[in-house]
Amino acid sequence: MFDPALVALQALLEPARLAALIAGMLAGMVFGMLPGLGGVAAVSILLPFIYLADDYAGLALLLGAISVVYTSDTITSVLLGAPGSPASAPTAIEGHALAKQGKAASALGVGFLASMVGGLVGALVLLVAIPVAGPIVLALGTPELFMFALVGLYFASSMVGPNLAKGLAAACFGVLLGVVGPAPAAADFRFTFGQAYLLDGFTLTIVALGLFGVAEVVAMLAAGGGIAQERSEIQRWGDGFRAFWQRKWLVLRASVIGVFGGFVPAVGASASTWVAYADAMRSAKDKSRFGRGEIRGIAASEGANNATIIADLVPTLLFSVPGGPAAAIFLGALFSFGYYPGPRMVSENPDLMYLIVWSVALASVLGAAVCFAATPVIARLTRIPFAIVAAPLLLVMVLGAYQATRDVGDIFLLFAIGAIGWLMKHAGWPRAPALVGFVLAQPMEQYFWLTWQIHGWGFLARPGVLVIAALILVPLLVGLVRRSLRVETSVGPVKPADIQVEKPLAGLILASLMTLAFAYAAWEMIGFNTDSRLLPALAVVPGLVFSVAVLAGRLRSGIDGFDPGFREPAYLGAIILYAVGVWAVGFNLATVGLLAWMLFGCAGMRPIGGTIYGAAVFGGIHGLFHLMQYAPPAGALIDLI
């Protein structure tokens, strides 16, 4: 068994292949750090380059990138509060709160190490589980996949926060976003307004970036030329190592959860990250710090998301069914080299299998090391005026959104959801339940109807279903018993830090908007087939009730306390104007205008320095467009350049 393993290691250590692995790793790290551009973007960009050397080098290039995307995204999540990739939203919530308390080093250290462990566990699973994983993947039928999504949703309910009505309305809104597009059970297209753009529904990247990223950029711009309130000191890594070591078992458990997430096609990294996060919360004695900077939350979510993206390769290699979008591109690459994954590949190409395992393991360790080395340099970025950082950040987010369908609708949608995310932030609505609702709506509905059509009620008696149901029921029952015995367990309600002090006007606008959206959805829903109506109804009816309740509460307490010094709405308006500009006059002209406004207007840069920096940013974003072989959007009214 170990002979081919050593042969494969030797093969990987050949200079060209090692160079490819490291090149892929560095590219993966950069794309992990750029908000919204995760593993899919990294492997898409690397795809043309895999043919430069031999097949092993080409695959090592891709694996290097896949293995570290969820390691380096910790940096963005912690330092900026915008998730580096969609599946690291919990890290952004907890890590950024810690960074604000001056504990960025601990947060990052734990994040990197947990990511590394997640990657290594993933590699180990590939190594030992491939021969035995077949039956596991086949044992997970549609009922089990449905239950897995349900568990994710249940655990995510712990993110709801102190205001039950707002939290549940936010979750319902997420599900509503998730059901846009084709219904799985019957041939209905829901809430598409006759737009071809909406026929496939919304993209995760756009929803995650919109909910979390845009609001952060607006806050940065409004902060203007000021310096970050607290400098992030990234010198004492010792704290990070100690904090990690105390939570090693939690990280391992999270990695195992992540591995199972990888076995399940379509549920994926976002779902297993939230499940692991909720597991960390459930098993914590003191729950009060969750949402306000709890290191356990980072340890769990980073361990899980990295394990998932690696374990995604298990169904990919065993059945040619990719576990996630990045794995799908990897599968395409395998095809193009003439490898046809399947049960036979394990026995026919043991070298290749071990090469994959070694690549993942090596890249995970190296990636964490490089992250440790690079962070002090990157942390200096937090000392320069926020408005200067915001300019390239916003453009990268636009590019990240634009890769979804290459339609200007991507950019509009980014800022439309961004405006909602911004309103939610200032109206005191938690955004995490909305994201989780969005992520899980589709697999939940899809697998529920498949289960229903194939098994009927009989699915409830399946052993797998019972085991997974126990994951929900046991903690629930234990909680009830404890409560009936009057054991004091909780220490006050959880108050996520992504909730700001409520701005009355934002609260009023958002509650009205949500009420309107749910009311409209309820009206359109009447025309659907019964089967297509079930899940939307489960979200729309309570969503409408909760948002009306929030609206009524808002109206009762009045909208006094308007803060004239609060300038963020103007900045939000300006970047929405930018989206309209992109549509009307094309990307180039609109971006020049945006950069001029951001650098001279917001950041107050001097003419020469600002021009040079602006040109560099403009050139850089064009370089990225070119690298991804995309043409920037052209204007609909006039197209000058």
Add this chain to the structure above:
Amino acid sequence: MKLLTVGIAAAVFGTAALPAQAQDAALSGGTIEVVVPFSRGGATFVSAKFLEPFFEKHLPGNPDVRVVDRPGGGSILGANWFAQNAEPDGRTLLFTTSSTANPYVLEKPEVEYDLAGFRVAYSHPFSAVAYVAPSTGVTSAADIKDASGLIYGGIAAAASDLPGLLSFEVLGLDIRSVLGFPGRGPVRLAFERGETTLDYQFTPVYLTQVRQLVEAGKAVPLWTGGAVAEDGSLTARDPIAPDLPSVAEVHETLYGTAPSGIAWDAFETIASVTYAFGLTGYLHADTPQAILDVYSDAARAINADPEFQTASEDVTGGARLVPGSEAEPAIRAALQPSAEVKTYLRDLLSTKYNVRF
């Protein structure tokens, strides 16, 4: 690979004086964009990448062929984009499947492209194999009518599952269809788990993934979607899986007559676009004949290239390209079925599968 090809192109261009045929001037060198309206890593994208180096080699002047993905709207977004942006210069192709053709035939309101008006550059057949679980008691296509518990897993009735569902209508089979799977791969897994018992997979997937199940006694192959015969009907056997009968042959076995009637007409229409011309490269409607000839010649040259023959043996079981000049009349006819066929399709989809128009 691209850099290499560009290098070769430069070398060829510099040294060997090109025999300047009149049509070569119509399209020579430069860049050619192949628009795939699905995401990267998908089957269509992979196929386009597979063909890319061969077109770079055999098109005049060795152009730089770029495969560009424009996913969204179940391929409608990319096709709409092509209709609005392509020029009649032969430098932008739309490379797509029946996912683009079916909404066009069914006249979905989101469709803004006139697919039958486009010119066909080349086509790549992509037939499919039906197979069944041994638990149904079926041992060959002949006893399919006696089977019990036939459950077919699919994605959506009005999209890629349409030809499969129509084949069941042609053969008069009573099948429970479970639609709503996220893709054909997950359907195959559900078959392996025993949740579904009847499945269709595209022939290349069948050859690389399902044949192992057949060898292990876990699946029984039944028939293929068929291929276009000399007379233009969809009655020939799939050249990649010549051991298996076509749907038309199975009908003869079961009922003693060749299939006919509205169900067969509908199947032939939809299945031609799906299988016989599974992957088709379209060009702008006003593309000059000289450029169309260039593509047809390139397709023939690729078919004759031993390197392509070896590669296609590995990847698609040896499928060949169909030059546009040969494929176009059949594709155009299939994309414009009679009013009766359209009515039949709409009725079937709306009554049996709750599709709304």
